[in-house]
Amino acid sequence: MHFSTLTLIAFACKTALAVPTPSRAAELPLPARTIFQLNETVPDTWFENIALRQNGDLLVTMLQPSASIYSIQQPLSDSPKASIINIDNANGLLGIVETAPDVFVVVAGIFSAPAVPVNGTMAVWEVDLRGPEPTTRLITKMPEAGILNGVALVPGCSPPAILVADTGISRVWRVDITTGEYETAAEIPEMLPAPNATLPLGVNGVKTRGEYLYFSNSDLASIFRLPIDKRGVAARDAEAELVAKVDADIIDDFLIDEEGKYWVATNFQNTVVVAETGSSGVVVAGAPTQLTVAGDTALALGRGTKEDKNIVYAVTGGTLNRPVNGTVSEPAKVVAIDRTGFK
Numbered sequence: 001m002h003f004s005t006l007t008l009i010a011f012a013c014k015t016a017l018a019v020p021t022p023s024r025a026a027e028l029p030l031p032a033r034t035i036f037q038l039n040e041t042v043p044d045t046w047f048e049n050i051a052l053r054q055n056g057d058l059l060v061t062m063l064q065p066s067a068s069i070y071s072i073q074q075p076l077s078d079s080p081k082a083s084i085i086n087i088d089n090a091n092g093l094l095g096i097v098e099t100a101p102d103v104f105v106v107v108a109g110i111f112s113a114p115a116v117p118v119n120g121t122m123a124v125w126e127v128d129l130r131g132p133e134p135t136t137r138l139i140t141k142m143p144e145a146g147i148l149n150g151v152a153l154v155p156g157c158s159p160p161a162i163l164v165a166d167t168g169i170s171r172v173w174r175v176d177i178t179t180g181e182y183e184t185a186a187e188i189p190e191m192l193p194a195p196n197a198t199l200p201l202g203v204n205g206v207k208t209r210g211e212y213l214y215f216s217n218s219d220l221a222s223i224f225r226l227p228i229d230k231r232g233v234a235a236r237d238a239e240a241e242l243v244a245k246v247d248a249d250i251i252d253d254f255l256i257d258e259e260g261k262y263w264v265a266t267n268f269q270n271t272v273v274v275a276e277t278g279s280s281g282v283v284v285a286g287a288p289t290q291l292t293v294a295g296d297t298a299l300a301l302g303r304g305t306k307e308d309k310n311i312v313y314a315v316t317g318g319t320l321n322r323p324v325n326g327t328v329s330e331p332a333k334v335v336a337i338d339r340t341g342f343k
Helices: none
Strands: 007-009 032-037 046-052 058-064 068-073 081-086 092-100 103-109 111-113 123-128 135-141 148-153 161-166 171-176 182-186 203-209 212-217 222-227 241-245 254-256 262-265 271-275 282-286 296-301 311-316 333-338
Touching: 032 068, 046 311, 046 333, 068 092, 092 161, 103 148, 148 212, 161 203, 171 203, 203 254, 212 254, 241 262, 254 296, 262 296, 271 296, 282 333
Parallel strands: 046 092, 046 296, 092 148, 148 203
Antiparallel strands: 007 081, 032 333, 046 058, 058 068, 058 092, 068 081, 092 103, 103 123, 123 135, 148 161, 161 171, 171 182, 203 212, 212 222, 222 241, 254 262, 262 271, 271 282, 296 311, 311 333
């Protein structure tokens, strides 16, 4: 395991986010601006997931070309900076979640092509940012896994545990992050892609809320919830409930806001959609022919500071999967969406 840190000057758009009048519903699309973007010197870049530190700094995982976490400081300033945490024995990172203040868990693997893992290489790592320098720890290797993807913390569980979506084999794992022991938490039909799917990707993003596991199914463009017990395992006789069917070809990761709305990254459709339970959603940012959030892979809410309490961050995969209009691509980036006044 090797750890190194670099300091970069980030690309920042100096145009301030417009602030809609809070007393009325915000006009759509919501204001959005690129706050950090890689340059063209490294081709084919792909940001996969995002988490926030308590101070509002961003942690962005890279799926391609390296197993890197970009720590972006003061992301809403005119000149955000980034340090990079590199993990050896992997060349791609996916889901990330905070498990204790400034302690995060991330999943990693070796990939032979974008999102095509080498069998037996998936693993779970801890990144501890509490000291003067970040430290890392291998929690466990998971050779049986397909493509470890989204990660969620099991609420109130002691010792702490996480749930990890396995897009490759359509299940969710439970991992004890102290011992590294893991087991199947859920494996149900709703986690499978549709039969004969062109892109056979089922369960993708995962979130926990109350006594439920929420998960996105990429191919079905749907979000489900499943009752779980205190350990994070599917409750006895539990059945999945469809909570949102998004009007999109596929969906990627998602978040649940304070009001229970689902903010969904649509990836191929280059949009962010917000759906309430039982709805197909409304596009709040981007468009199929625009680069605004093109190839968006994951979303995260601000931590509630004065600066970011109304911000939704989106990370993108640089449109590697599907260039805009078939030809236009760009480096991976982070976009800030202002949801002030949105109802």
